[in-house]
Amino acid sequence: MTSGNVLNVEHVSVSFPAEHGRRLWAVDDVSLGLERGTVLGIVGESGSGKTTVARSITGQEVPSSGEIFLDGVPLDAHRSRSTNRAIQMVFQDPYASLNPRLTVRQVLRELLRIHHLVSRDDEEERCRELMRDVGLPPAALDGKPGQFSGGQRQRIAIARALAVEPQVLIADEPVSALDVSVQATILQLFHDLRERLSLSVIFISHNLAVVRHLSDRVAVMYLGKIVEEGEREQIFSDPRHPYTRSLLASVPRLHAASVAPPRLRGEPPSPVDRPSGCAFHPRCPRAEEICARESPALLEAGDGGHLAACHFRNEPPTDLEDS
Amino acid sequence: MSVVSAAVSALAVEDLSVELPRDGTTIRPVNGVSFTVERGRSLAIVGESGSGKSVTLRAILGLLPKGGRITSGHVAVEGRTLKESRRNLGRGRDAHLSIVFQDPLAALNPVLTVGAQIAEAPRFVLGLTRRAARDRALELLRLVGIPDPVRRYDAYPHELSGGLRQRVMIAVALSSEPKVLLCDEPTTSLDVTIQAQVLALLSDLRRDEGLALVFVTHDLGVAAEVAEDLAVMYAGRLVETGPVSEVLSSPKHPYTFGLLESAIDVDTPDRIPLAIPGSLPDLSQLPKGCAFHPRCFLATPECTTTDVELRSVGEGRASACLHADQLTIGTRRS
Numbered sequence: 312m313t314s315g316n317v318l319n320v321e322h323v324s325v326s327f328p329a330e331h332g333r334r335l336w337a338v339d340d341v342s343l344g345l346e347r348g349t350v351l352g353i354v355g356e357s358g359s360g361k362t363t364v365a366r367s368i369t370g371q372e373v374p375s376s377g378e379i380f381l382d383g384v385p386l387d388a389h390r391s392r393s394t395n396r397a398i399q400m401v402f403q404d405p406y407a408s409l410n411p412r413l414t415v416r417q418v419l420r421e422l423l424r425i426h427h428l429v430s431r432d433d434e435e436e437r438c439r440e441l442m443r444d445v446g447l448p449p450a451a452l453d454g455k456p457g458q459f460s461g462g463q464r465q466r467i468a469i470a471r472a473l474a475v476e477p478q479v480l481i482a483d484e485p486v487s488a489l490d491v492s493v494q495a496t497i498l499q500l501f502h503d504l505r506e507r508l509s510l511s512v513i514f515i516s517h518n519l520a521v522v523r524h525l526s527d528r529v530a531v532m533y534l535g536k537i538v539e540e541g542e543r544e545q546i547f548s549d550p551r552h553p554y555t556r557s558l559l560a561s562v563p564r565l566h567a568a569s570v571a572p573p574r575l576r577g578e579p580p581s582p583v584d585r586p587s588g589c590a591f592h593p594r595c596p597r598a599e600e601i602c603a604r605e606s607p608a609l610l611e612a613g614d615g616g617h618l619a620a621c622h623f624r625n626e627p628p629t630d631l632e633d634s
Numbered sequence: 635m636s637v638v639s640a641a642v643s644a645l646a647v648e649d650l651s652v653e654l655p656r657d658g659t660t661i662r663p664v665n666g667v668s669f670t671v672e673r674g675r676s677l678a679i680v681g682e683s684g685s686g687k688s689v690t691l692r693a694i695l696g697l698l699p700k701g702g703r704i705t706s707g708h709v710a711v712e713g714r715t716l717k718e719s720r721r722n723l724g725r726g727r728d729a730h731l732s733i734v735f736q737d738p739l740a741a742l743n744p745v746l747t748v749g750a751q752i753a754e755a756p757r758f759v760l761g762l763t764r765r766a767a768r769d770r771a772l773e774l775l776r777l778v779g780i781p782d783p784v785r786r787y788d789a790y791p792h793e794l795s796g797g798l799r800q801r802v803m804i805a806v807a808l809s810s811e812p813k814v815l816l817c818d819e820p821t822t823s824l825d826v827t828i829q830a831q832v833l834a835l836l837s838d839l840r841r842d843e844g845l846a847l848v849f850v851t852h853d854l855g856v857a858a859e860v861a862e863d864l865a866v867m868y869a870g871r872l873v874e875t876g877p878v879s880e881v882l883s884s885p886k887h888p889y890t891f892g893l894l895e896s897a898i899d900v901d902t903p904d905r906i907p908l909a910i911p912g913s914l915p916d917l918s919q920l921p922k923g924c925a926f927h928p929r930c931f932l933a934t935p936e937c938t939t940t941d942v943e944l945r946s947v948g949e950g951r952a953s954a955c956l957h958a959d960q961l962t963i964g965t966r967r968s
Contacts, residue, residue: 356825357796460913490682490914491852495896495907517825520900524907547903561830562900563855565882575827577781578797 317511318345318368318398318479323377325363329583336582337363339535340377345479348509350501352526352543354519354558358579359532361515365481368513369400381478396426399472403484405464409456415442415467416452422474441470444508446500462493466500473508480504481513486521494521501525519562523547531555534590535582537609541617551612551619553597556628589621597623642713643670644846645694645731645814650707652686652693661917663689665870666943667707671814671863676840676847678861678878680854680893684914686870687850691816694848695733712813732807736819738799742791748802749775749787755810774805779835797828804835814846815839821856833860854897858882866890869915869925872944876951884961886953888930891961924954932957 325338338360345351355361366372368379370390379386381397402408410418419438423429429437439449445466456464465485472480482501486494498521504510516522522529529546531539531554539552550556557575577594580586586593592602601622611617612624652664663686671677681687692698694709696716709716711730735741743751749771757767768787775783778801791799800820807815817836821829837860839845849860857864857878864878866889874887885891892910899905912929915921921928927937937956944952947959955961 356827462913491854491893492682492896492910493913494898496909498898498907499909518898519826520898523900523903524898543903547900557827559900561826563829563833563853563859564901565855565858565894565897565899566879575830578795578828 315346316344317347317382318513319343319380319383320364320368321378321380323364323367323374323379325360325367325372326375333583336535336585338367338374341532341535341537342377343530343537343540345511345513346528347511348505349527350505350512350514350525352522352529353513353515353532354517354522354529355532356517356558356579358534358582360535360582361532362483363535364532365400365483365513365515368479368481369398370395392426396475397478399475399477399480401465401468401472401480401482401485403487405461405468406456408468409464409471411456414453414455415470418467418471419452419474422471426475428474428476437474441474444473444504445470446496460493461489462496465489465497469500469504473504477510479511479513481515483515484517485514487516487518498524519547519558531558534579534585536590536620537618538591538621539612539619540609541612541614545614545617549613549617551617551624552591552621553595553623553628554591555619557596597621597629599623642672643710644673644675644712645671645848646710646713647690647694648708648710650690650693650709651705652689652698653703653705654689654699655701656918659918662705663870663917664693667867667870667872668944669865669872669875671846671848673813673846674840674844675863676837676849676861677863677865678849678851678857679865679867679872680851680857681867682852682914684869684917685867687867688818690867691733691818691848691850694816695731697733730810730813731816732810732812732814733816733818734800734803734807734820736822738796738803739791741803742799742806744791747788747790748794748805749789752802752805752809755806759810771805771809774808775802777808777839778802778805779831780805797824797831800824800828800832801835804832804839808839808843812845814848817847817849819851820849822851822853829856836860854882854893866893869920870917871925871954873926873954874952875944880951886947886951886958886961887926887955888932888957888961889926892929924956932960 320341320343323338323341326334326336329335341364353361363372367374373388386394416438419441420434423434423437438452442449442451447466486497514525526543529543530537533554539546539555550559575594588603588605589607592598607620607622609618609620612619648668650664650667651662653660653662667690669677679687693704752771752774753767756762756770762770772783772787775786780786780798780801821832824832836847840847851857861878864881865872866874868889874881874890881890885894895908896910898907910929915925923938923940924942927933942954942956944954947953
């Protein structure tokens with residue numbers, strides 16, 4: 312556990328009951344640290360466990376094992392109001408997370424009062440300040456969620472999260488439901504907020520382009536485990552796990568018509584039936600006999616702080632990965 | 635891509651306009667849209683939500699929502715004009731056109747096995763025997779890359795993963811042996827590695843079976859991978875058309891330019907994406923003149939009064955902008 316971190320996730324596992332008395336391990340021994348004032352991106356496909364990690368941090372899921380520390384203090388299952396306040400979440404669909412019958416001002420004032428954040432006289436000024444923070448005019452305070460566009464609604468959801476002055480903001484696919492021309496504005500807003508409010512953010516997305524634009528550090532998840540973690544450019548310029556390389560190659564590109572992506576075979580298996588050894592081995596173009604037998608630990612690869620869970624993390628990619 | 639030579643094109647759409655009732659008024663989500671797709675080629679129609687790209691596909695199939703009607707235009711498949719009344723689904727449907735939707739779970743029948751759904755058209759549209767239809771369905775399951783087709787034949791849609799379901803949807807679409815496959819965001823709900831597999835499958839089908847593809851998407855990267863030709867749609871109109879690589883490297887319409895500038899590219903992390911100012915117009919209150927002018931950095935007073943049609947801006951290229959010649963490669967606003 313590093314002391315400069317605002318949040319530490321230590322060996323957290325989350326499991327759910329599955330058919331025939333078995334258990335589904337949605338998150339399997341995950342450790343993460345979020346440095347203050349930085350953005351940690353978590354990428355993965357559906358079923359990778361990225362959202363379950365977020366839900367265990369916010370307290371919506373209780374880990375089967377492991378611990379989560381906020382500012383070095385362990386969080387237990389029953390969280391105080393101030394702990395809940397300290398960790399806020401922004402979702403993919405802002406419409407589902409905003410009360411359609413209340414004006415933006417009513418939503419924000421209620422939060423300011425419940426948490427005793429400002430005096431009544433200062434409420435209006437704080438509401439206006441929040442609108443400025445998220446790039447909306449003060450007049451937006453009089454609107455109800457239904458009157459706003461998708462991008463504006465996401466700004467309101469962010470303002471609501473910021474209202475309680477959280478230490479950690481968790482954003483789960485916050486731009487995925489927005490039109491392309493609007494995604495850029497929300498991404499820019501996250502950039503600004505990190506700079507101005509030195510916010511600490513966990514940014515969860517399946518979209519690698521978005522994660523690369525925003526993150527300082529990146530963790531890649533597959534079937535409940537972190538398979539690679541490192542500084543942004545370590546992950547994107549020097550990926551050490553074949554899964555990370557496949558993900559990067561699969562992103563549709565504007566000007567790469569001639570390059571055929573290496574096609575990953577098959578689909579991720581069910582977390583109930585985790586393959587033996589490395590869970591990625593049945594789909595891995597690099598897999599050898601050892602991969603079916605031994606589960607690789609998340610170990611140092613290349614430069615400092617770059618970790619990968621692959622037996623071949625320190626060897627160059629093979630030609631097999633290009634077919 | 636051109637408006638003429640409808641006789642030889644796999645699909646020719648000419649001057650298609652659609653009206654839909656909304657909130658007591660009438661909107662026109664598709665307005666004078668024309669394009670052609672040749673055999674074995676693919677056209678991507680890109681646009682944001684509300685641009686009219688999906689309604690265009692539905693109008694081609696005659697699947698408009700209640701109260702919607704086609705007010706002008708015609709559609710021809712392999713030179714044969716489709717009558718609107720024949721373009722409904724059901725046993726008498728036009729076998730030469732098929733569609734793949736974004737959400738296969740909503741489009742597939744939940745109480746029929748996937749095999750039965752794939753065998754339906756071979757049996758009732760193509761007139762095969764029960765046994766031959768089953769064999770054809772198994773062949774299609776193999777063609778779309780479903781492992782263990784004999785076992786999957788008896789599976790229900792909910793028993794399959796999202797990627798497999800979309801493959802089944804494609805098999806159903808191919809089961810009537812269409813000449814033209816319409817795809818409405820078929821990979822949007824799929825994971826990126828599965829999306830790559832489905833895009834590769836569609837490209838193979840185009841090349842090997844000579845299918846003509848029309849691919850509707852909001853993702854320029856997907857369009858670049860899957861299509862040879864690109865049509866950019868805004869507020870019910872095509873505003874730019876041309877070969878996909880040329881349009882994406884030197885756009886001739888400010889909206890296309892703006893879409894490219896706002897794109898978040900995985901390979902250029904330090905380039906800050908620029909959003910297009912403003913938002914999509916309400917179709918019931920479209921701006922006069924060019925519908926894009928309130929958001930356009932090239933707009934002049936002329937743009938607020940002149941209704942601009944697509945016109946040629948070079949070999950195979952067309953743009954509906956009065957100032958197309960002012961857009962040059964590499965220029966960024968601000």
